């Protein structure tokens with residue numbers, strides 16, 4: 445356990461400086477690339493920023509990409525490897541995006557600092573920057589992750605949370621990654637941005653023989669349920685998407701928690717955080733206090749980006765993020 449200083453920016457751009465006591469991997473360090481590639485973080489940020497201005501869906505995609513990378517084989521860019529039966533081919537990863545942003549940053553980095561900056565670090569930095577670009581806190585994260593050599597579709601299902609999971613199942617999976625119930629509640633706040641396919645919450649619908657949708661989950665706010673039906677009826681549920689946060693879709697804020705309190709959680713796994721007594725109080729506190737969310741987000745995000753990080757002589761620094769060097 446080491447203590448580091450982080451700088452966080454609130455929505456109103458107040459600077460808040462505080463200490464983070466988070467269990468980050470021992471061999472990761474702040475400013476890891478200070479000598480070997482001083483522009484590394486700048487280059488990643490620039491790439492994320494320019495791609496997000498031309499495509500506002502990028503921040504959500506990058507944040508989810510990090511989550512799916514870190515939960516399977518650790519934060520080692522295994523999710524980027526292409527080929528038969530790699531993680532990307534699993535249906536649980538079918539709707540992931542943001543790959544081209546990581547690859548563009550990598551191309552620039554290979555020009556300025558060849559074979560130096562890992563794809564795993566680019567994913568973590570890009571997700572960090574994506575959050576900040578849409579109004580979230582700016583977090584200092586340590587770097588020095590190395591890229592993994594293993595990517596198996598069969599590792600995805602056992603390591604990724606499904607929207608139908610019970611609280612107990614979510615807590616168990618998060619705990620296997622060193623994350624607590626509080627981390628589950630706080631990191632689920634990532635659903636304050638981004639979009640989801642209607643097919644991802646089909647368990648809340650019933651579809652009659654004419655393809656007409658009705659919501660079967662009576663715990664959902666009625667107006668919200670009707671809005672979802674309307675939006676999802678616009679086309680095939682496999683292709684239509686809705687905003688994860690119906691109120692402030694493009695902003696990283698604490699609205700997600702207010703949505704949960706008002707029974708507007710998109711997934712059953714979101715609603716569970718408020719209906720379960722073990723997490724209800726934290727959901728309420730986070731709904732009432734955005735600074736509290738941002739501070740907690742910084743700490744949980746650090747833990748997320750440290751999961752199973754490979755360092756020192758483990759793994760490699762890939763030349764292209766889509767393939768191992770060999």
Ligand code: HEM
Nearest residue numbers: 504505507508539605606607631634638639640641644713
């Ligand atoms: C805890 C259980 C979680 C479940 C069951 C879950 C499930 C999902 C599903 C099914 C989608 C929609 C995919 C689609 O239809 O395209 C989604 C989207 C998303 N998730 Fe989660 N997620 C969870 C936690 C997290 C965490 C911890 C983060 C980040 C730290 C996160 C970030 C996102 C983001 C940003 C999106 C939107 C992606 C986009 O816009 O393309 N999720 N999630």
